[in-house]
Amino acid sequence: MAVATTETAELEVVDLETTSVRELNQRLHDLAGAVPGRHRFRILNPSGAHALACGLDAEIEVEIEGHVGYYCAGMNKLATVRVHGNASTGIAENLMSGQVIVEGNASQSAGATGRGGLLVVRGDVSSRCGISMKGIDIVVGGSVGHMSAFMAQTGCLVVCGDAGDALGDSIYEARLYVRGTVTGLGADCVEKEMRDEHVAQVAGLVVAAGIDADASDFRRYGSARELYNFKIDNAGAY
Amino acid sequence: MATDTERPWNLRESYLFDRNVIAEIQRAAREGIYDIRGFGAKRRLPHFDDLLFLGASISRYPLEGYRERCATDVVLGTRFARKPLELKIPVTIAGMSFGALSAPAKEALGRGASEVGTSTTTGDGGMTNEEREHSTTLVYQLLPSRYGMNPDDLRRADAIEVVVGQGAKPGGGGMLLGHKISDRVAEMRSLPKGIDQRSASRHPDWTGPDDLEIKIHELREITDWEKPIFVKVGATRTYYDVQLAVKAGADVIVVDGMQGGTAATQDVFIEHVGIPTLPATRIAADALQELGMHRKVQLVVSGGIRGGADVAKALALGADAVSIGTAALIAMGDNSPEYEEQYRRIGSSAGFYDDYQAGRDPVGISTQDDELASRFDPVVGGRKVANYLRVLTLETQTLARACGKSHVHNLEPEDLVALTVEAAAMAKVPLAGTDWIPGLASPVSAGSDTV
Numbered sequence: 001m002a003v004a005t006t007e008t009a010e011l012e013v014v015d016l017e018t019t020s021v022r023e024l025n026q027r028l029h030d031l032a033g034a035v036p037g038r039h040r041f042r043i044l045n046p047s048g049a050h051a052l053a054c055g056l057d058a059e060i061e062v063e064i065e066g067h068v069g070y071y072c073a074g075m076n077k078l079a080t081v082r083v084h085g086n087a088s089t090g091i092a093e094n095l096m097s098g099q100v101i102v103e104g105n106a107s108q109s110a111g112a113t114g115r116g117g118l119l120v121v122r123g124d125v126s127s128r129c130g131i132s133m134k135g136i137d138i139v140v141g142g143s144v145g146h147m148s149a150f151m152a153q154t155g156c157l158v159v160c161g162d163a164g165d166a167l168g169d170s171i172y173e174a175r176l177y178v179r180g181t182v183t184g185l186g187a188d189c190v191e192k193e194m195r196d197e198h199v200a201q202v203a204g205l206v207v208a209a210g211i212d213a214d215a216s217d218f219r220r221y222g223s224a225r226e227l228y229n230f231k232i233d234n235a236g237a238y
Numbered sequence: 239m240a241t242d243t244e245r246p247w248n249l250r251e252s253y254l255f256d257r258n259v260i261a262e263i264q265r266a267a268r269e270g271i272y273d274i275r276g277f278g279a280k281r282r283l284p285h286f287d288d289l290l291f292l293g294a295s296i297s298r299y300p301l302e303g304y305r306e307r308c309a310t311d312v313v314l315g316t317r318f319a320r321k322p323l324e325l326k327i328p329v330t331i332a333g334m335s336f337g338a339l340s341a342p343a344k345e346a347l348g349r350g351a352s353e354v355g356t357s358t359t360t361g362d363g364g365m366t367n368e369e370r371e372h373s374t375t376l377v378y379q380l381l382p383s384r385y386g387m388n389p390d391d392l393r394r395a396d397a398i399e400v401v402v403g404q405g406a407k408p409g410g411g412g413m414l415l416g417h418k419i420s421d422r423v424a425e426m427r428s429l430p431k432g433i434d435q436r437s438a439s440r441h442p443d444w445t446g447p448d449d450l451e452i453k454i455h456e457l458r459e460i461t462d463w464e465k466p467i468f469v470k471v472g473a474t475r476t477y478y479d480v481q482l483a484v485k486a487g488a489d490v491i492v493v494d495g496m497q498g499g500t501a502a503t504q505d506v507f508i509e510h511v512g513i514p515t516l517p518a519t520r521i522a523a524d525a526l527q528e529l530g531m532h533r534k535v536q537l538v539v540s541g542g543i544r545g546g547a548d549v550a551k552a553l554a555l556g557a558d559a560v561s562i563g564t565a566a567l568i569a570m571g572d573n574s575p576e577y578e579e580q581y582r583r584i585g586s587s588a589g590f591y592d593d594y595q596a597g598r599d600p601v602g603i604s605t606q607d608d609e610l611a612s613r614f615d616p617v618v619g620g621r622k623v624a625n626y627l628r629v630l631t632l633e634t635q636t637l638a639r640a641c642g643k644s645h646v647h648n649l650e651p652e653d654l655v656a657l658t659v660e661a662a663a664m665a666k667v668p669l670a671g672t673d674w675i676p677g678l679a680s681p682v683s684a685g686s687d688t689v
């Protein structure tokens with residue numbers, strides 16, 4: 001085994017100062033289909049490296065001690081990845097299942113095109129959070145930047161802080177919940193009634209995310225469904 | 239409608255406002271929306287037809303037609319991938335989405351390509367089991383929409399193609415109109431049935447060449463550096479795009495000229511954006527040469543490839559392989575006179591049909607209607623695709639042998655001359671019968687200019 005790891009009963013420590021990203025990811029990929037809950041990893045010195053712990057396909061836990069670069073945990077299935085730091089562009093992009101938790105802030109396109117699973121960012125997220133999301137749930141402890149949930153298809157985006165301009169532009173069926181202010185809504189995105197089922201949904205998601213928030217403080221936004229089929233009378237809205 | 243012979247000779251049709259233009263103005267006034275259609279550019283453009291081969295004679299030896307070998311194999315993805323694609327012929331099937339095409343049509347493309355040892359490509363909308371099962375070598379597209387994108391399909395693909403653009407609409411996104419969204423298509427794309435699906439024009443998680451490099455790195459990490467990674471661009475600023483794709487780490491670059499087919503794009507986009515395949519091919523090959531990467535990063539060219547002559551000329555200008563879309567559909571029966579009566583019923587005619595967006599294709603190819611799709615037999619369709627690909631290959635070999643080449647990749651620009659000044663300038667080969675390459679100063683005239 002080329003990976004320099006310190007074996008304990010259930011925890012492997014991988015130091016990226018002495019191990020390459022390739023070796024780390026290969027080690028994690030080799031666990032595809034492994035017995036759930038048997039493997040835990042602590043990754044030291046990530047130093048903003050890109051594509052860390054991406055393409056995983058096993059119920060394993062990966063704790064990353066520091067900041068990560070682009071596409072950390074991209075396309076993962078089943079795994080839990082926790083970043084004790086900030087994340088760059090595209091954290092958990094196209095996530096299929098499992099969880100990704102960022103203790104700090106995240107950059108652009110967090111959770112982009114995600115198809116399942118849960119992304120939690122305790123801090124703030126930059127622009128295009130949840131862009132083109134397709135089933136992922138995203139809970140943000142802080143605020144999100146402009147163009148968040150652009151063309152969002154399905155899934156939920158819960159923002160405990162504020163949302164920037166053009167929230168939910170050209171949105172399809174995704175549900176957006178924001179506790180603070182929304183600078184502006186994008187094309188075809190409107191505020192919708194917060195019914196009991198929505199309060200319950202937010203309550204469930206904040207609990208899953210380990211964030212203390214009162215679900216009844218949130219407002220809901222979604223598609224007005226006016227732009228679903230091209231009508232010339234709507235041309236000005238595009 | 240009066241035929242040309244019945245019409246009095248004193249009536250003169252305007253060149254500027256011809257009947258097509260008049261009909262389009264009237265349609266626009268009636269419907270209030272731009273024309274969306276399939277197929278590729280229909281106007282006349284400089285193309286491979288404007289080039290000719292100089293067959294061997296006294297100064298060059300030809301190869302014997304049926305005796306001497308002229309190899310056609312091509313390997314794509316030799317730069318970084320652990321498992322490059324090994325194809326038997328230099329013609330591949332381009333990405334055409336399930337959604338645009340019916341499931342049996344996708345199956346037929348897989349059957350045909352596999353029979354002759356070449357690859358097929360998925361498209362916007364994801365990978366279907368039918369096409370994976372029937373394609374020995376399948377390229378999986380990563381598009382801006384990411385419809386259906388998932389790591390399992392990435393891993394079961396043989397190569398990955400990052401689609402930046404398409405020749406029919408460089409800078410434009412995709413479109414699948416509501417009436418083609420069946421339950422299955424809707425489910426694969428995670429969208430409600432019956433709504434117009436606009437695919438984004440930009441990728442959601444990267445912008446620019448530096449990001450692309452990191453994206454490619456991620457795809458390699460997810461697939462353990464096994465799969466070749468293609469980057470597909472519509473032909474516009476081809477020189478820069480090719481060099482930037484090389485810098486970003488592509489194994490293979492696909493350049494799709496403006497004639498490239500589409501399933502649904504605005505007519506104004508199809509006809510007015512991008513550069514033709516002819517100049518794009520030469521520019522792309524030159525851009526690779528300049529970096530010392532020609533043949534190390536493979537070049538695949540598409541857009542208006544119809545016969546072996548187009549294939550051979552693209553290869554002579556420096557492509558490693560070509561890719562076909564429209565021609566493969568035609569080989570399967572699209573626009574066949576057999577269906578004339580049914581084409582008439584939907585306001586079209588065999589040889590003119592381009593409403594792939596409408597989903598009413600009587601042949602059962604560009605439709606999601608079960609009844610129409612069931613008319614199309616994927617086994618027969620597959621055989622036709624294989625036959626057609628064989629003919630393309632035989633024709634390419636015929637031309638290569640005539641130029642004395644034992645491998646189709648040995649064709650070179652020196653084997654070509656141009657019929658028109660514009661083609662000479664674009665392909666950077668001399669105008670036939672002269673040593674003039676417009677745009678390149680010949681040694682003699684350069685000398686006399688400076689005096």
Ligand SMILES: Cc1cc2nc3c(=O)[nH]c(=O)nc-3n(C[C@H](O)[C@H](O)[C@H](O)COP(=O)(O)O)c2cc1C
Binds near residue numbers: 333335339404494501
């Ligand atoms: C029906 C149809 C569907 C297409 N769908 C896609 C697609 O999903 N993704 C893509 O990159 N290109 C798509 N294309 C473009 C082809 O991949 C290819 O670039 C083009 O067809 C090449 O030009 P040709 O049709 O003249 O051979 C499509 C083309 C057609 C005709």
